[in-house]
Amino acid sequence: MKTSTSDKLFSIINGTFFACIALLAFYPLWHVFMASISDPLLAGEGGFFLFPRGKINLEAYRKVITTAQIFRSYLNTLFVVGVGTALNMFLTTITAYALSKNHVKGITFITLLIVFTMIFRGGMIPTFLVVRSARLLNSLWAMIIPFLIIPFNMFVLRNFFLAVPKSIEEAAEIDGCSPPRILFQIILPLSVAALVTITLFYAVYHWNNFRACMLYINDDMKYVLQLVLRNLYLEGDTSFMDDLAQESTEMFTPESIKMATVMVATIPIMLAYPFIQKYFVKGIVIGSLKG
Amino acid sequence: MQIINMNHIRLSIAKKTFLKNKWIYIFLAPGLCYFIFFHYFPMYGLHIAFKDYNVLSGFIKSPWVGLKHFRTLLNDPMFFRVFRNTLIICFYKLIFGFPLPIVLSLFLNEIRVLAFKRSVQSLIYIPHFISWPVIGGIAYALLSPQWGAIAGLFKFLNVPPINLLISKEYFRGILVVTTLWKTFGWNTIVYLAALTTIDPQLYEAAMIDGAGRLKRIWHISFPGIMPVVVILLLLRVGTILDTGFDQIMSLYNPLVAEVSEIFDTYTYKIGILQWRFSYTTAVGLFKSVIGLVLIVGANSLSRKVYKEGAIW
Numbered sequence: 001m002k003t004s005t006s007d008k009l010f011s012i013i014n015g016t017f018f019a020c021i022a023l024l025a026f027y028p029l030w031h032v033f034m035a036s037i038s039d040p041l042l043a044g045e046g047g048f049f050l051f052p053r054g055k056i057n058l059e060a061y062r063k064v065i066t067t068a069q070i071f072r073s074y075l076n077t078l079f080v081v082g083v084g085t086a087l088n089m090f091l092t093t094i095t096a097y098a099l100s101k102n103h104v105k106g107i108t109f110i111t112l113l114i115v116f117t118m119i120f121r122g123g124m125i126p127t128f129l130v131v132r133s134a135r136l137l138n139s140l141w142a143m144i145i146p147f148l149i150i151p152f153n154m155f156v157l158r159n160f161f162l163a164v165p166k167s168i169e170e171a172a173e174i175d176g177c178s179p180p181r182i183l184f185q186i187i188l189p190l191s192v193a194a195l196v197t198i199t200l201f202y203a204v205y206h207w208n209n210f211r212a213c214m215l216y217i218n219d220d221m222k223y224v225l226q227l228v229l230r231n232l233y234l235e236g237d238t239s240f241m242d243d244l245a246q247e248s249t250e251m252f253t254p255e256s257i258k259m260a261t262v263m264v265a266t267i268p269i270m271l272a273y274p275f276i277q278k279y280f281v282k283g284i285v286i287g288s289l290k291g
Numbered sequence: 292m293q294i295i296n297m298n299h300i301r302l303s304i305a306k307k308t309f310l311k312n313k314w315i316y317i318f319l320a321p322g323l324c325y326f327i328f329f330h331y332f333p334m335y336g337l338h339i340a341f342k343d344y345n346v347l348s349g350f351i352k353s354p355w356v357g358l359k360h361f362r363t364l365l366n367d368p369m370f371f372r373v374f375r376n377t378l379i380i381c382f383y384k385l386i387f388g389f390p391l392p393i394v395l396s397l398f399l400n401e402i403r404v405l406a407f408k409r410s411v412q413s414l415i416y417i418p419h420f421i422s423w424p425v426i427g428g429i430a431y432a433l434l435s436p437q438w439g440a441i442a443g444l445f446k447f448l449n450v451p452p453i454n455l456l457i458s459k460e461y462f463r464g465i466l467v468v469t470t471l472w473k474t475f476g477w478n479t480i481v482y483l484a485a486l487t488t489i490d491p492q493l494y495e496a497a498m499i500d501g502a503g504r505l506k507r508i509w510h511i512s513f514p515g516i517m518p519v520v521v522i523l524l525l526l527r528v529g530t531i532l533d534t535g536f537d538q539i540m541s542l543y544n545p546l547v548a549e550v551s552e553i554f555d556t557y558t559y560k561i562g563i564l565q566w567r568f569s570y571t572t573a574v575g576l577f578k579s580v581i582g583l584v585l586i587v588g589a590n591s592l593s594r595k596v597y598k599e600g601a602i603w
Contacts, residue, residue, distance in 0.1 A: 006503065127333040
């Protein structure tokens with residue numbers, strides 16, 4: 001096919017435009033990363049970076065990783081992500097499977113009940129009081145139990161299950177397979193892409209969740225990493241790290257600490273990103289089009 | 292002989308069906324309990340907006356006070372400020388944030404070099420996975436007038452540095468821009484996925500008829516994703532008042548409270564931190580009702596204008 005000059009011009013402009021857009025999307029995080037490994041004095045002068053300034057300085061990371069408060073909050077976060085996601089996946093999968101059986105009595109009604117919760121909610125205070133009555137306040141479980149099933153994720157899985165050909169299930173039934181076995185041994189192996197996608201959605205959700213921590217937890221020993229990070233740069237107080245100052249061989253500043261903490265709070269997500277990528281676009285296509 | 296066999300078969304089919312259904316209900320039970328306890332029970336708890344809730348009496352025994360809290364609300368100047376801020380901020384986000392991904396997806400779809408297209412896609416939705424506290428940290432790194440990226444820009448332009456993060460004039464802008472940055476990639480990909488469902492023959496026919504790229508975008512791509520656009524717009528309008536809590540709590544400082552206090556942050560401050568439960572539930576209820584009105588209104592509007600787009 002012949003491409004006219006206006007077509008070529010369009011492609012060039014379009015391509016350049018999107019190269020800029022992609023750069024804009026990526027640069028802010030890159031900047032923080034570069035700042036966190038740069039020489040703190042040079043980094044503190046301000047300006048845009050593409051590469052680390054001065055000698056690479058990992059002192060800020062060393063400080064951050066060895067600071068008890070941050071280390072502890074990392075463990076808390078890992079607990080919430082691990083246990084939370086496991087519970088999420090178990091409950092979401094069985095609920096989604098059940099809801100995919102439209103012909104069973106009451107299923108459509110329950111589906112509507114759940115859809116309704118996506119539109120209307122009790123609100124921050126009544127939910128807080130309910131969480132309180134469940135005695136979850138000040139416990140890490142308050143970051144897990146009130147979020148056991150996220151309706152959007154469940155509907156994505158449900159739609160996926162709906163797409164599995166009935167003949168497979170029927171064949172299994174005739175062979176005398178019980179529903180739990182059908183689900184776990186037949187349907188799930190077929191749904192790996194969807195399952196991985198939803199697992200990642202939940203994991204990222206828990207990793208980034210700081211609102212539940214702020215609302216329901218007072219004990220700073222139980223704070224989650226994101227909340228500690230936020231308190232760190234909003235209050236600007238890095239003095240809790242000064243007691244380790246004598247041990248450092250290299251230079252660090254409050255700013256470089258903040259940058260390192262930002263990176264530490266987001267590096268796991270970045271590492272998981274290639275996996276997210278691999279399964280993700282499929283996930284969105286399934287979820288949004290059927291939405 | 293034959294009749295007995297039929298009954299036998301019918302019974303065992305019935306038994307199998309019941310057993311199979313039994314499992315479906317068992318699977319549903321925990322999820323249903325979760326939704327009832329953590330979603331419907333709080334909806335019931337909303338009625339404390341009409342009571343003077345105190346923690347000792349609980350939901351049921353707290354005394355009924357009717358519209359007292361709503362009257363307080365209407366006389367509270369802080370409430371109106373919060374209402375105004377919420378509407379303005381959400382409105383700005385909608386106006387600037389909604390069209391952009393649509394436009395981007397239409398043009399991104401035109402990129403022919405697949406490797407480039409995929410790389411762009413991968414890069415633009417990274418911000419979606421970044422939490423607001425991290426974005427807050429990034430914002431400080433970029434916008435701090437002394438040591439941030441922007442400090443270099445001020446020096447270069449020889450302009451006195453402004454701290455965008457604590458200025459009342461610019462803070463709402465920062466909220467909009469950061470929200471845009473975080474969400475445009477994900478939304479663009481959603482529309483891009485919708486674009487892939489358009490029949491390629493339409494494009495071929497148009498090309499044969501001599502339609503250039505821009506014409507093809509306007510006459511085929513854009514109408515092709517309208518249903519998705521409308522549905523997403525409706526959903527956005529419905530949840531519009533909910534957005535911003537995480538963001539504002541991550542970028543907040545007292546100097547900008549006046550322009551950035553929204554319903555949810557206000558509810559947090561005087562509800563959770565000051566225990567004024569009933570009053571803030573009234574505020575929350577007010578907000579939910581407005582949200583409901585918005586989504587019902589938008590749905591009816593969409594039904595009149597564009598039938599296939601409405602949710603109900």
